[in-house]
Amino acid sequence: MDRGRKLEEAEHHMRKANKLWAPSIFELRLKPDWEGAAPLYEKAALAYKQAGDLEKSRAAYERAAMSQEKIGSTWHAAKHLETASQISKDLGDWAQVAEFARQAASAFAQAGRPTAGADALSRGAKQLEEASPSDAHALYSEALDMYEVDGKEGQASDVFRQAAACLVRNGKFSDAAALLMRFGQACESVNARSSQCKAYLGAVVALLYAGDAREAWQARVVFQDALAVDAFSGSEEAFAADALFLAYAGGAADAVRGVVQSKAPFRQLDTALGRLAAKLPVGDFEPQARAAKDLVGGGDGGGGGGAGPCGGGSDDELM
Amino acid sequence: MSLYDVQQRADAILQKYAQYEPQAKSPAPKAGVDPFNEELAALHAAVDELMRQAADVAEEKSRTAVATKNAEIRRSKQQLLTDGIEGLTKKSRRGRGVTRAAYEERQQKIKELVDRVYSVPDGMGANRSRSFSSKMNSFGAASSGSSLTLSIGGPSGIAANPLWHKATEDTARFEQEWEASRARQDEALDRIERGVSSLADLAKAAGDELARQAPVLDEADRQTGAAARGVRSNNAKLRGVVLQVRGKRNFCIDVTLMVILLGLVAYLVTVVQKWQKH
Numbered sequence: 001m002d003r004g005r006k007l008e009e010a011e012h013h014m015r016k017a018n019k020l021w022a023p024s025i026f027e028l029r030l031k032p033d034w035e036g037a038a039p040l041y042e043k044a045a046l047a048y049k050q051a052g053d054l055e056k057s058r059a060a061y062e063r064a065a066m067s068q069e070k071i072g073s074t075w076h077a078a079k080h081l082e083t084a085s086q087i088s089k090d091l092g093d094w095a096q097v098a099e100f101a102r103q104a105a106s107a108f109a110q111a112g113r114p115t116a117g118a119d120a121l122s123r124g125a126k127q128l129e130e131a132s133p134s135d136a137h138a139l140y141s142e143a144l145d146m147y148e149v150d151g152k153e154g155q156a157s158d159v160f161r162q163a164a165a166c167l168v169r170n171g172k173f174s175d176a177a178a179l180l181m182r183f184g185q186a187c188e189s190v191n192a193r194s195s196q197c198k199a200y201l202g203a204v205v206a207l208l209y210a211g212d213a214r215e216a217w218q219a220r221v222v223f224q225d226a227l228a229v230d231a232f233s234g235s236e237e238a239f240a241a242d243a244l245f246l247a248y249a250g251g252a253a254d255a256v257r258g259v260v261q262s263k264a265p266f267r268q269l270d271t272a273l274g275r276l277a278a279k280l281p282v283g284d285f286e287p288q289a290r291a292a293k294d295l296v297g298g299g300d301g302g303g304g305g306g307a308g309p310c311g312g313g314s315d316d317e318l319m
Numbered sequence: 320m321s322l323y324d325v326q327q328r329a330d331a332i333l334q335k336y337a338q339y340e341p342q343a344k345s346p347a348p349k350a351g352v353d354p355f356n357e358e359l360a361a362l363h364a365a366v367d368e369l370m371r372q373a374a375d376v377a378e379e380k381s382r383t384a385v386a387t388k389n390a391e392i393r394r395s396k397q398q399l400l401t402d403g404i405e406g407l408t409k410k411s412r413r414g415r416g417v418t419r420a421a422y423e424e425r426q427q428k429i430k431e432l433v434d435r436v437y438s439v440p441d442g443m444g445a446n447r448s449r450s451f452s453s454k455m456n457s458f459g460a461a462s463s464g465s466s467l468t469l470s471i472g473g474p475s476g477i478a479a480n481p482l483w484h485k486a487t488e489d490t491a492r493f494e495q496e497w498e499a500s501r502a503r504q505d506e507a508l509d510r511i512e513r514g515v516s517s518l519a520d521l522a523k524a525a526g527d528e529l530a531r532q533a534p535v536l537d538e539a540d541r542q543t544g545a546a547a548r549g550v551r552s553n554n555a556k557l558r559g560v561v562l563q564v565r566g567k568r569n570f571c572i573d574v575t576l577m578v579i580l581l582g583l584v585a586y587l588v589t590v591v592q593k594w595q596k597h
Contacts, residue, residue, distance in 0.1 A: 154531055191530050194523035264516040 003051050010047035013040045014060060021063075038067035042080070049087070058087045069107070078107035082120050089127045097124055098135050105146065115155070118146035122159045125166075133170045140166065144182070154190030157183070164202065165272040173210040177203040177222060184226065197237040200226035201265055202273040204241045208248075209276040211283020213291040220245060220295040240265040248281070248292035256281045355410045355425060362403050362432055369395055369439045376442070383489060389442035393477060399436050404429060443480060 017040035020033040045060035065080035085100035101124025108117030125139035140163035147156040160183040167176035180203040187196035203226070207219035223241050227233045240263040247255040257280070260266045266277045281288065369392055376388045411417075411425040477483060486494075563569070 155535065157531065187527075190534065192527035194520075195527045264513070264520075268516075268520045 006047045006051035007053065010044045010051060010053075010056070010060075013044035013047065014056075017041045017044060017063070017067075021067075032070075034067045034070040038064055038071060038073075038076075041067060045080075045083075054087050054091050058084050058091070061087070065103075065107075074107045074111040075113070078104045078111060078117070078120070081107055082123070085120075085124050086127070092131075094128060094132045094135065097128055098132075098139060100124070101139060102142070105142070109146070114146050114150040115152050118143040118150070118152075118156070118159070121146065122162065126162060129162075129166050129169075133166060136166055137163065137170075137172075137175075148186075153186035154192065156186065157192070157195060160186065160199075161270055164206075165270065168206060168272045168276065173206045173215065174218070176206045177218075180206065181222065181226075184229070184232075188229070188231070193231040193235075196229070197232050197235040198265070198269055200229075200232050201237040201241055202269055204244070205266075205269065205273055205277045205280070208244070208280055208288075209282055211281075211288070213287035216248065216288040216291045217295060220292065236263075237265045239263075244280075245292055245296050248289055249296040251289045251293070253281050253285050354413055355407070358407050358410050359428060359432065362399065362407060363435075365395075365399060365403070366432070366435050366439065369399075369436075373440045377440070385442065386489075392439060392441040393443070396436055396439055396441060397477065400433065404433060407432070443477075443482060 017037040020037040020040065023030050023032060041060050041064035045057050045064055048054075048057035048060055061080045061084040065077040065084070068074070068077035068080065081100050081104035085097050085104060088094075088096035088100055101121055104120040104124075105117035108114065108120060121139045121143035125136040125143065128136040128139065140159065143159055144153065144156060144163070147153045147159070160179065164176050164179050164183070167173075167179060180199045184196045184199040184203075187193070187199065200223075204219050204223050207215045207222060210216075223238075223245070227238060232238050240259070243259045243263060244256065247259045260277050260280055267274065269277060372388065372392055376385055376392070379385045379388065407429055411422065411429065417425075473479070474483075
């Protein structure tokens with residue numbers, strides 16, 4: 001009856017803590033005793049969790065967090081809120097997972113640790129990926145915003161990758177491409193050139209995987225924007241992307257597959273994007289090929305003249 | 320053992336056995352007496368040597384050896400025809416007592432020498448175009464055999480002969496072997512390229528990670544520095560406080576007060592004892 005004993009212990013701590021919360025004339029206490037209540041709530045929460053009563057454990061963690069906040073120890077409050085978020089995930093209460101993650105993040109920010117808050121949001125988002133992808137994406141965006149506000153977006157590469165993989169798995173290719181461009185910009189701040197180039201190539205691949213002419217056009221535009229970055233313009237990834245566009249413009253699906261298999265940068269992309277690249281081309285190939293041909297052959301001469309990959313990988317007319 | 324050591328040792332050995340070297344050749348004839356005839360004699364001797372080599376080739380059984388030696392003979396012939404005859408032509412005008420008739424005679428001798436060179440059998444057959452006569456017509460304009468000449472009209476000289484490009488069994492088999500080994504090498508190089516590109520990718524990822532962690536370490540360094548400064552200043556303040564507490568004046572005051580307190584307690588105890596007695 002270990003579980004029974006744990007429950008009793010938990011109830012006992014809970015009662016004592018609740019009493020400390022209430023002002024009492026007997027003990028000459030006009031305000032609640034936050035400092036005394038906090039450790040009791042923590043013990044109660046742990047005991048409930050070990051006993052398996054997750055709902056009460058979560059409630060106890062919430063109260064512990066509130067007590068810590070009143071004491072002024074926002075860091076500990078944030079840790080408790082994060083634990084409550086994890087318990088919500090075990091309970092399957094997805095809305096609460098997001099809510100607690102946000103509260104934990106704001107508590108971390110108040111404690112002067114916004115990076116830790118962003119980490120908490122990203123952990124919450126990871127837990128929501130399967131159940132509620134839209135919430136997960138929202139949490140990822142908030143986490144990335146917090147990193148940017150703190151100026152630490154260069155350290156957020158794991159979050160960027162997870163967010164991009166989540167978007168790609170849910171079919172949101174334009175959003176994934178936009179996120180990857182943002183990732184490229186974040187890498188610029190810490191001179192992480194290899195990750196930057198891979199991010200830009202990944203954006204191009206994601207848009208091409210969308211499988212229609214408009215997205216293919218968008219992919220070429222994104223590629224040209226990326227070429228303005230010095231680190232990308234002479235890189236192997238840029239040559240690989242250019243070869244891919246030429247293969248599309250050539251009008252043969254086998255050529256596209258050949259380029260993806262022969263060029264090393266496609267193998268070196270992140271797993272989710274690498275899988276996309278291996279499946280190219282998708283959708284109706286003809287309109288995409290036409291769009292690529294228009295862009296690569298005609299309208300690209302002026303735009304690509306100054307910013308084509310160094311070494312002239314494409315057959316554009318260079319001024 | 321380094322190359323230098325090998326060289327030194329070889330020199331030492333040669334010096335040791337120099338006495339056994341063959342005697343030096345007979346002294347060269349005085350230059351300037353008759354350069355043309357000397358040169359002519361030397362070239363005739365070279366042609367004799369080539370004739371002897373051609374005779375050896377005729378007796379050779381192995382076809383590859385025959386091919387190699389024929390190629391060598393052809394090369395020597397070409398060299399004689401270009402460098403040798405050119406030098407001879409230049410010298411035909413020099414020398415003492417060279418009259419017009421002597422000059423004509425010398426030209427004839429040179430023609431004979433050329434015919435003799437052409438007559439050396441080299442496995443190519445007799446239908447060779449004699450392009451050398453055109454060179455004889457322009458003194459000093461003959462091109463040197465060692466420099467490269469580009470002719471627009473197609474190959475000339477030895478290469479104009481169609482038999483030059485004909486494939487034999489040996490050459491065809493050699494070409495096949497070469498193609499096969501090239502394909503194997505290409506395959507191996509592709510595998511190496513894949514491995515090297517994976518290594519490059521890993522190295523770049525490691526570099527990116529280091530670049531990312533550098534500001535984190537700088538921040539940690541800065542914060543530990545601030546914390547250390549705070550601890551040092553707290554220590555100094557604490558030391559001041561402790562010294563103050565341990566100061567002599569305070570200690571005396573503490574002792575005096577303690578004594579007074581004890582005195583009071585003792586007085587109270589005696590008063591209570593007296594009261595109890597009564």
